[in-house]
Amino acid sequence: MQRIEELLKVVADETSVSDPNYRELDILSDMVAEYENIHHTFAKSKLTDVIRLRVYERSLTQVAMACFLGVSPLRMSELMQGKMKPSYQTLPRPLPQTQH
Numbered sequence: 001m002q003r004i005e006e007l008l009k010v011v012a013d014e015t016s017v018s019d020p021n022y023r024e025l026d027i028l029s030d031m032v033a034e035y036e037n038i039h040h041t042f043a044k045s046k047l048t049d050v051i052r053l054r055v056y057e058r059s060l061t062q063v064a065m066a067c068f069l070g071v072s073p074l075r076m077s078e079l080m081q082g083k084m085k086p087s088y089q090t091l092p093r094p095l096p097q098t099q100h
Contacts, residue, residue, distance in 0.1 A: 004028050047086045048079060 007025040015022045055065050066076035069091050078084040 001032075004032070048082065051086065052080065 004025065007021055007028070011019070011021050011025050017023070017026075051065065051069075054060070055062065060068070062076050062080055063073045066073045069076070071079075071091065075084065079086050
């Protein structure tokens with residue numbers, strides 16, 4: 001990882017793909033990505049979990065999130081209790097983005 005950090009300081013977007021530093025960084029990056037795919041896989045988040053996270057991050061009530069998403073408070077309650085499985089196709093509006 002230290003070598004990658006060093007290479008990131010000398011390789012830029014404009015660096016030629018034939019540059020030895022560029023090639024080394026490319027190879028090391030691929031090796032790290034392959035290692036992470038094997039040893040550090042993450043389960044996909046359920047949409048309900050993502051909605052709960054947005055409610056928490058924005059300090060919203062379920063009713064406020066229901067209004068934002070364009071669903072009824074009853075549907076939002078069912079969703080949060082796991083009685084209904086949401087999908088990106090059934091929600092009229094996209095989820096609010098996280099605040100950075």
